[in-house]
Amino acid sequence: MKVRVGVIGTGRRGKQHLRQLAKKQDVEVPAICDILPDVAAEAAKIANSRSYLDYREMLDKEELDAVVVATPAPVHADPTVLALEAGMAVMCEKPLAWSLKDALRIVEAAKRTGQICETGYQWRHNPLLPVAMEHLGDSGIALVRGVWYHTVPLVESIRDVSTGGGQIFDQSTHIIDLARVFAGDVTSLYAAYTLNARSKADFDNYDNWDGYAVTMNYESGAVGSFGSTYALFLGHGEPVTLDIVGSEILVKVLGEKIIVITPDGRQELGSDMEGFTAQSDIMGNFVKAVATQDRALVKSPPADSVKSLATTTAANLSAKTGQIVSPDELIRRAGEGEEVPAI
Numbered sequence: 062m063k064v065r066v067g068v069i070g071t072g073r074r075g076k077q078h079l080r081q082l083a084k085k086q087d088v089e090v091p092a093i094c095d096i097l098p099d100v101a102a103e104a105a106k107i108a109n110s111r112s113y114l115d116y117r118e119m120l121d122k123e124e125l126d127a128v129v130v131a132t133p134a135p136v137h138a139d140p141t142v143l144a145l146e147a148g149m150a151v152m153c154e155k156p157l158a159w160s161l162k163d164a165l166r167i168v169e170a171a172k173r174t175g176q177i178c179e180t181g182y183q184w185r186h187n188p189l190l191p192v193a194m195e196h197l198g199d200s201g202i203a204l205v206r207g208v209w210y211h212t213v214p215l216v217e218s219i220r221d222v223s224t225g226g227g228q229i230f231d232q233s234t235h236i237i238d239l240a241r242v243f244a245g246d247v248t249s250l251y252a253a254y255t256l257n258a259r260s261k262a263d264f265d266n267y268d269n270w271d272g273y274a275v276t277m278n279y280e281s282g283a284v285g286s287f288g289s290t291y292a293l294f295l296g297h298g299e300p301v302t303l304d305i306v307g308s309e310i311l312v313k314v315l316g317e318k319i320i321v322i323t324p325d326g327r328q329e330l331g332s333d334m335e336g337f338t339a340q341s342d343i344m345g346n347f348v349k350a351v352a353t354q355d356r357a358l359v360k361s362p363p364a365d366s367v368k369s370l371a372t373t374t375a376a377n378l379s380a381k382t383g384q385i386v387s388p389d390e391l392i393r394r395a396g397e398g399e400e401v402p403a404i
């Protein structure tokens with residue numbers, strides 16, 4: 062029997078997911094939803110779906126096994142919680158929510174309903190990650206270091222920090238999340254951001270920083286350093302990088318590629334396997350998890366991804382206040398009812 066998946070939010074990312082779903086033999090997409098009629102009508106053609114302008118109506122009328130939520134972060138929690146409560150599995154895009162209070166609503170609903178719930182951190186589905194972990198063995202991690210060089214975002218809502226949350230919150234969240242796989246949870250951090258190379262006046266709706274530096278302490282004893290920028294240009298050629306340093310071993314995660322450097326030499330993982338590509342197939346794993354109820358295929362459940370959200374929220378707060386901030390402390394405050402928004 063085919064897995065019936067609905068998609069809520071069919072903008073840039075939602076359409077990418079729809080195209081993936083449309084290619085899968087074991088999936089049908091009976092319904093999609095977007096508040097913009099033209100966007101919904103166009104998206105409905107991709108997988109021959111019924112289209113809705115209101116996700117509540119879609120969840121009410123359609124018999125679905127799962128939904129993908131690809132709306133902007135402030136609109137993640139309501140549809141995700143409603144779908145979970147309606148007995149559907151959910152793949153909700155990153156970051157988990159705009160505020161930690163909303164994120165905790167998702168964590169609670171996933172726990173209460175027992176439904177499969179995945180966050181859209183697709184890099185966690187790279188099959189080479191466990192291989193890299195094996196290479197690191199039981200070496201302590203000395204340092205994780207992440208870099209994401211980018212230009213002023215093309216999407217207007219991301220360009221403005223008040224709707225996008227800034228580069229650490231929206232984009233570098235991927236490598237900050239991935240670093241937690243290796244180094245564990247962040248216990249405290251200090252961030253400094255600047256707007257020093259760009260000028261707000263040079264771009265429409267550009268109200269953001271252009272340089273971000275964050276220093277982290279991890280529960281494992283590791284330290285971390287992350288640098289991001291919006292000051293560069295498209296096509297600069299520098300890969301998104303996450304370096305993990307253990308005892309006499311450097312693991313470099315460069316997008317889908319993973320390189321291990323030891324005193325024995327430099328090895329690109331997977332390159333010795335004929336026809337191998339390290340494509341991370343989050344959607345394939347999600348659909349399989351729904352069909353088989355195999356929870357091992359869920360790599361980023363909300364109970365975990367809320368910690369990545371708390372880390373990037375803590376970075377934004379630290380940059381604003383000049384204080385050292387603990388992500389756990391922010392989760393505690395949200396648990397007591399404080400909103401704790403991205404910015």
Ligand SMILES: NC(=O)c1ccc[n+]([C@@H]2O[C@H](COP(=O)([O-])OP(=O)(O)OC[C@H]3O[C@@H](n4cnc5c(N)ncnc54)[C@H](O)[C@@H]3O)[C@@H](O)[C@H]2O)c1
Nearest residue numbers: 070071072073074075095096097131132133134154155181
């Ligand atoms: N995992 C990744 O690599 C990745 C990449 C890009 C975007 N994203 C995430 O995907 C999400 C969407 O980003 P995007 O770039 O596609 O944004 P987008 O603005 O292109 O698309 C969002 C869509 O959601 C629709 N929408 C808003 N409110 C709605 C509602 N109440 N009901 C139904 N539809 C609604 C909008 O009309 C729009 O079409 C964000 O959370 C973003 O962070 C993830």
